[in-house]
Amino acid sequence: MTAVRTTSALTAVTAAACAAVIATAIPSAAINSYHATPAPERTEVGALVATWDADGDPATPDRVDWVCSGTMIDADTFLTAAHCTTDWPENVRFYVSLDQDVQGGLDRAAAEHPGDPAAAARSVAVEGTARNHPGYPGPASDTHDISVVELPAEEVAARWSFTPAALPEAGALDALGPRGLNDASFVVAGYGTQEARRGPGGHTHPGGGVRMKAPVTFEALNPAWVRLGMTAPQGNGGACYGDSGGPNFATLNGRFTLVATTITGDTPCYATNVTYRLDSAGARDFLRPFVQLP
Structure with a gap:
């Protein structure tokens, strides 16, 4: 589940x-504890x-x-x-x-x-x-x-002082193609908790409330979704509880770009981050009244 x-x-x-x-x-x-680091620069x-x-x-x-x-x-x-x-x-x-x-x-x-x-x-x-x-x-x-x-x-x-995140062009992830997606550098960020920990009372998700980031890798692309791998043996971290709505960035044409937002994933927060694409027509139609799109 x-x-x-x-x-x-x-x-x-x-x-x-x-x-x-x-x-x-x-x-x-x-953000999982493995391969994750604080993100004060974000x-x-x-x-x-x-x-x-x-x-x-x-x-x-x-x-x-x-x-x-x-x-x-x-x-x-x-x-x-x-x-x-x-x-x-x-x-x-x-x-x-x-x-x-x-x-x-x-x-x-x-x-x-x-x-x-x-x-x-x-x-x-x-x-x-x-x-x-x-x-x-x-x-x-x-x-x-x-x-x-x-x-x-x-x-x-x-x-606060900040530079707003760069949004992707329409169909930017499709344009990368399978090889480009596999080669792309993805980073997830957010304030969420850590992966499940076993304890006397069962599983818990410690931490949360501090901005963190972690590397993730491409797994699959659908019209509205991009699935990102967050398994530790591949050098990844990943999202967990409290990271909903948070950013998933990718470097596109040399630019650090907000390409998707965290929505869901596996219950213990070990395997996959399921994210909502921001380069899709539906997402862009919603965002258009609020922000200037590329």
């Missing part, structure tokens, strides 16, 4: 909504933070957590996955942080603002508005699992 790469906080909120998806695939979320890569109600009183939020990963694709647009921004309680509010250690920031903010999740969120992130693909969830061939969070550019620029 595969697993959607979202954190436990999001999984709990969306359990009912994900039930239909789990029969075929479930979302995922973290300042365009950020974490999606949410506040929401969990006690039956929607008047005020009582929870805050980072839930997914994503990427700034221009000055005010954060790209992530639609399953990260749907099926939340009515009073959910979304924020984006480009900090290297989001979990550490939230821990400090919780101590500084006890009982005030909104203040904690504001201390580490900038609030925005989520825009989901109207066709999500679509069929397995193309689930339309893509979303953006629109942000106030001035507030983002006041807090």
Whole structure:
């Protein structure tokens, strides 16, 4: 079975909504510990933070957590996955942080603002508005699992310095052909947890909340998907829980390019990262109103 790469906080909120998806695939979320390294230089890569109600009183939020990963694709647009921004309680509010250690920031903010999740969120992130693909969830061939969070550019620029990720041209992965895809250098990044660890209580996924990166290799290309290998013997790392919506980069014609976003993979996070192509017509049609495409 595969697993959607979202954190436990999001999984709990969306359990009912994900039930239909789990029969075929479930979302995922973290960078494996093997062959992975911190990514402080990837300042365009950020974490999606949410506040929401969990006690039956929607008047005020009582929870805050980072839930997914994503990427700034221009000055005010954060790209992530639609399953990260749907099926939340009515009073959910979304924020984006480009900090290297989001979990550490939230821990400090919780101590500084006890009982005030909104203040904690504001201390580490900038609030925005989520825009989901109207066709999500679509069929397995193309689930339309893509979303953006629109942000106030001035507030983002006041807090972080970054260069937006370069997006691919239409059909860029098809144009590489089998040999070019096999030779391409792919890198996955995100804030997710590590691969499954055995313990007295069963498997756990430690870590998460810190921006990491790892090499991955090409496995297969479909009209809406690119599958990337993340097995350790091949020198790869990979995505896990919390990496949903996060970037998968490839060097195309000498340019470091955001070619796909993490959506799902195998449950223990050992083998395959299933990612949503950004060079497809469907992804480009969705993104066109929000960002200038190459």
